[in-house]
Amino acid sequence: MTSVPCKIMENIIKEGLSKYLLTNGAPCREQHGFTSGRSCLTNLLETFESWTKALDEGYGLDVVYLDYRKAFDSVPHGRLLKKLKGMGINGKLLLWLEDFLVSRLMKVGIRGIYSQLQAVLSGVPQGSMLAPLLFLLFINELPSWIMNEMRMFADDTKLWCGINKDSDGATLQQDNDYLTTW
Numbered sequence: 001m002t003s004v005p006c007k008i009m010e011n012i013i014k015e016g017l018s019k020y021l022l023t024n025g026a027p028c029r030e031q032h033g034f035t036s037g038r039s040c041l042t043n044l045l046e047t048f049e050s051w052t053k054a055l056d057e058g059y060g061l062d063v064v065y066l067d068y069r070k071a072f073d074s075v076p077h078g079r080l081l082k083k084l085k086g087m088g089i090n091g092k093l094l095l096w097l098e099d100f101l102v103s104r105l106m107k108v109g110i111r112g113i114y115s116q117l118q119a120v121l122s123g124v125p126q127g128s129m130l131a132p133l134l135f136l137l138f139i140n141e142l143p144s145w146i147m148n149e150m151r152m153f154a155d156d157t158k159l160w161c162g163i164n165k166d167s168d169g170a171t172l173q174q175d176n177d178y179l180t181t182w
Contacts (some may be wrong), residue, residue, distance in 0.1 A: 010129035013096070017089070018133060026087060027136045030143040033154030034132035043153045050149055051160070059162030062169050064176055071155035072131060073123040075138045077101045080124075083138060100130070145178060147171045 018036075021027070027035050032043035054061055068074070081098055089097070104120040124131040124138075135154065143150055148161040148171055159179070161172045 007129055010100075013093070014129050014133055017093070017130075020089075021087070021133075021137070024088060026140050028140050028143050028152075030150050031136055031140070031152045031154075033152065033156075034136055040153055043151050047151050047158055054162040057162070059164050061160055062163050062172050063158060063160040064172065066157040066159065066179065068155040068157075072126050072135055075124050075135060076122045080134060080138050083140075087137065097130075097134075100125075101134075142179070142182070146175045148175050150175075 032038040032040065032046075051061055051063075077098075080101070081094065084097060085094060101124070104125065105117045106120050107117050108115045124134045132154065139152070139155070142152070142157075146159065148159060150157060150159045152158075157179075159172065159175055161168060163169060
């Protein structure tokens with residue numbers, strides 16, 4: 001849980017960071033979750049249009065649906081911070097984001113009995129104003145190394161290819177293998 005002053009600061013940072021990222025190509029065009037002017041509906045419409053075109057051209061379709069398990073909880077802080085730095089985010093903003101992510105502690109409570117405090121080593125703080133944006137930035141590069149088409153809505157991903165011959169599905173399997181390794 002975060003305090004009201006922290007939420008206000010998060011909102012200020014989120015708005016400034018969003019403007020900066022939009023001018024620098026993030027989030028990627030395949031991402032429709034938590035992005036201005038995009039939605040679940042635009043995701044579905046673009047997907048439907050692509051699939052209809054492939055079918056009209058006589059192709060079959062192979063489609064893989066992915067939903068990353070505990071996606072927001074599994075973002076490694078160090079890798080996220082490296083990606084942010086690679087996007088040109090540095091100085092005091094990067095230091096603030098590092099403190100925001102790395103300085104967190106948690107404890108588990110069951111019926112009034114609590115565990116010892118433990119450092120949180122991964123994940124974006126759920127319920128925070130910045131969590132969705134930080135998650136999108138963490139997965140932003142996925143489409144850049146995928147050979148086939150994909151659309152994403154936050155952590156829900158559709159990956160597909162048109163099938164004209166038996167070997168066409170090999171690239172889809174290779175993309176799936178890349179995503180599994182990632």
